[in-house]
Amino acid sequence: MGDFLKLEGRIAVVTGGARGIGLAITRALIDHGVRVHVFDVAPGKGDDAAPYSFHQADIADSASVATAVAGLPPGVSLLVNNAGITRDRSAINMSDDEWDSVLSVNLTGAFHMIRALAPAMRVAGYGRIVNITSINGIRGKFGQANYCASKAGLIGLTKTLARELGPKGITVNAVAPGMVMTEMARALPPEFADKAKAEAVLPELATPEDVANTVLFLLSDAARRITGEVIRVDAGQYV
Secondary structure: OHHHHOOOOOEEEEEOOOOHHHHHHHHHHHHOOOEEEEEEOOOOOOOOOOOOEEEEOOOOOHHHHHHHHHOOOOOEEEEEEOOOOOOOEOHHHOOHHHHHHHHHHHHHHHHHHHHHHHHHHHHHOOEEEEEEOOOHHHHOOOOEHHHHHHHHHHHHHHHHHHHHHHHHOEEEEEEEEOOEOOHHHHOOOHHHHHHHHHHOOOOOOEOHHHHHHHHHHHHOHHHOOOOOOEEEEOOOOOO
């Protein structure tokens, strides 16, 4: 599989890579010989032994991103915009801060990261960017106007940057998970997972590793002629 993906020796940045889906992506990249730099607001649990370099960064703040990027080695060619937050509430009851904070991290944060890292990829004539969106950015979901708008915006950003960066050899794609069985999801009341399972056409919901495998494919040269795409990893929830 390592020969198939040909990721050995590359350098990646993964936002929100210290926990959950982001950590699964980080570990999968490391397993394929990639040197991973994680941008997150806080390090993961002390017992996590994944050998990545941690950079404390608030991606919603462009100055924080610039500082963290300045601490990277040259040659970053892979970027995964995974960091995201939720502040669920019905739209008519949603506060300005609940709206602004989710858009700032989920959408503006991805823009800050791409703007900071894409110039060097353009000079190198090579880059792979994967944005983690959501099936709810395609279909909408009650109580998630801010989250769904941010994830829908991420799809528009993905397609636009695929056009802008493609001539320089950079692909830009998105992965849209449905409900993923992370530790956080398993801690929710069972009716949430039950509803997702009822929507799905496969017998099991996706795991973080399922999402990570799709991200690795899109970051690899096996997907070198794929750009501007949104791939759902949702056990068929959207179907």
